[in-house]
Amino acid sequence: MKLRAILILTIYAVAIAFISLWAAKQSYSWFPPEAAAESKLFDDLFSLFTGLGTFIYLGVMGPFVYSLIFHRAAKYDLSDAPPIEGNTWLEIIWTAVPLVLVLSLAFASYQTYEKMAVRGPMELVHLHMPKVVEAAYAEPFDDTPQKEIQNALQTAPVEHIDVTAKQWAWIFRYPEQNVTSTELHLPIDRRVKFTLHSDDVLHGFYIPAFRLKxxxxxxxDIDFELTPVRVGQYRLRDSMLSGTYFAANQADVVVQSQADYEQWLTDAATRTPAPAFNPAADEYARGQAQGRKTKDKTAVRGWATLPPAPPPIVNYSPQHEPTSPAT
Structure with a gap:
């Protein structure tokens, strides 16, 4: 009987190990495309957590459900269960294993975020410490050897972009060309250094396809680095609740070849700066106009809000002000 129980538990452990491995691989498909080198590191870490979490969950719930079905007391059985004394070795094991597991996952997480060079507001508390940025190198998305990708990222020049967040707009400035834009353009396979500013409140610089916030x-001023590795158009979102119209505080992120990037910078530099269309400012203005008609001084739908900052003056903006709907 004891041998049979050990055999069943072994088979079950092997089965949930395969299920956990499958779940870990499936977790890669739950996110947007991996568009930055850092995203591969993040997805690998999440896959590890998913696999271990699945194994632990099934490892606990399986015996629990089995006991609930096959070892429950009879309907009118009110007797006490047989007295069972504690097992010292068992208690040591189920205390030591979770402790080692949690510490190992914490170490893996720390190593991953160190490679990604993610630094939050805590860096402002440690201003005496030097800022050391370690490049992140993800596994290749194709057959390119890992060493070649690492060498390319190490020798590539660094792009510098100033990012200003305000209620509610993103402004990107390319200081070398003195170009400003409400759309973020990035060259592929080149390390980019952002200098992040806020004109008013806390904002969150978050690009889901890059897995970075x-x-x-x-x-x-907070420095932030990443390396785009996939051409395409992605989305920047304000991940912090920065006021009424924070959900509209978004911008397109365009990753393009080096030639296309340089051509875009050249074309943008020739444009005369002009006010860009801003969804928050537009909605607020329409709300005020509607309020004046109805003698209501609040915004659309009746809630109070502070006025958005004026629309940014930039060289390049992909959006054009739409025709205002009839009111």
């Missing part, structure tokens, strides 16, 4: 703190 950085809080933008007022009155402080």
């Amino acid at each position: 950085q809080d933008v703190v007022p009155n402080h």
